[in-house]
Amino acid sequence: MRDFLAAFQFLTIIPLPGHATFSGRNMARSMAYYPLIGLCIGLILVLANHLFAIFLPHTVVAILLVVVLVLITGALHLDGFSDTIDGLRSGKSREDALRIMRDSRVGAFGTIGVTCLLILKFTLMAEIPEETLDRSLLLMTILGRWSMVQASYRSVYARPEGGLAKPFVEGMGKREYLISTILALVLAAGLFGVRGIVILGADGLLGYSIRRYFHRRLGGITGDVLGATGEVCEVVSLLGVLVLTG
Helix, strand or coil: CHHHHHHHHHHCCCCCCCCCCCCHHHHHHHHHHHHHHHHHHHHHHHHHHHHHHHHCCHHHHHHHHHHHHHHHHCCHHHHHHHHHHHHHHCCCCHHHHHHHHHCCCCCHHHHHHHHHHHHHHHHHHHHCCHHHHHHHHHHHHHHHHHHHHHHHCCCCECCCCCCCCHHHHHHCCHHHHHHHHHHHHHHHHHHHCHHHHHHHHHHHHHHHHHHHHHHHHHCCECHHHHHHHHHHHHHHHHHHHHHHHC
């Protein structure tokens, strides 16, 4: 339970009762439960979808769902996506890219990237049929969080001085990876059957490819890279649903 709560505290802004503190080992072990946290986030989106749909048309609901998702997660992963785009677009050395990614200021390319990402999410949610949208929201949030585990497994942290995500990346082992993958597989299959497994496979391949790329480019991954991975895989999940069930 403590590991689950650690994951919940890190991946959402929803406050926990009391003032729980977690060790680095708790944070690493918590990655086993990332798909379940994704399920919790997805259920909130499903509830919001049904409430908004009472009064509003489907297109407006899709916009509001994107807003709710950003609010629930505190835009943590969007910030990572933006920083990653800025760092990559710099075209500079490994050290310069890492420095730019750590800079709290958002560059032009990061802003453009986030704008395109949010437009993609909105468009896909608006295009997915209403009768499929609930399951799509759940799959998106489950696989988006699982993809971070996929990118972290057998990775090293890119910054020698450490950072927020170092305990996750370097402390996670085979146990966490297997539990997370089994949970994601069962949930994806339960939501969309074989098509859900195919979408999981696409997200897994993408997470693995991102890990390989950043190991070559930066010598490892960072928290920003994990956030970017989750954001991209959420889009891929929605796109997969649209292509395979549309």
